[in-house]
Amino acid sequence: MPRQARLDTPGTLHHVMMRGIERKRIFREDEDRKDFIFRLRNLSQETGTRLLAWSLLNTHVHLLLFSGPSGLSLFMRRLLSGYSQAFNRRHKRNGHLFQNRYKSIICEEKTYLLELVRYIH
Helix, strand or coil: CCCCCCCCCCCCEEEEEEEEHHHCCCCCCHHHHHHHHHHHHHHHHHHCCEEEEEEECCCEEEEEEECCCCHHHHHHHHHHHHHHHHHHHHCCCCCCCECCCCEEEECCCHHHHHHHHHHHC
16 A cells, blocks of 8 residues: 655644664764754755754654745655765664654644643753
8 A cells, every 4th residue: 555645835834753763773972963963954944944843862853843945855855864874874884774754743733732842842
């Protein structure tokens, strides 16, 4: 069964989650976190994506963002591909870093948004 297409309209508020493959660590050291944040900041500026909140845990990531003019898919593809390749080079490993595709939930309810920001921070 084919996967369902994502709603990817520019300016949409998304709660995005991604997890390490087999629930393994995607951040092993501070350098990994710094690299991810550097990429997140530069890519958000470049694509016009507005970040509201983010949380980097050892095995997964939460982002709360408004997608930019190019939509969410391009932003996430560039973020995750670039980070994965750098992580694999830095730690001399091969293969996938993230489990499946990232998960994205559109935030429409103000109460969900407030609870989400509390959860992420």
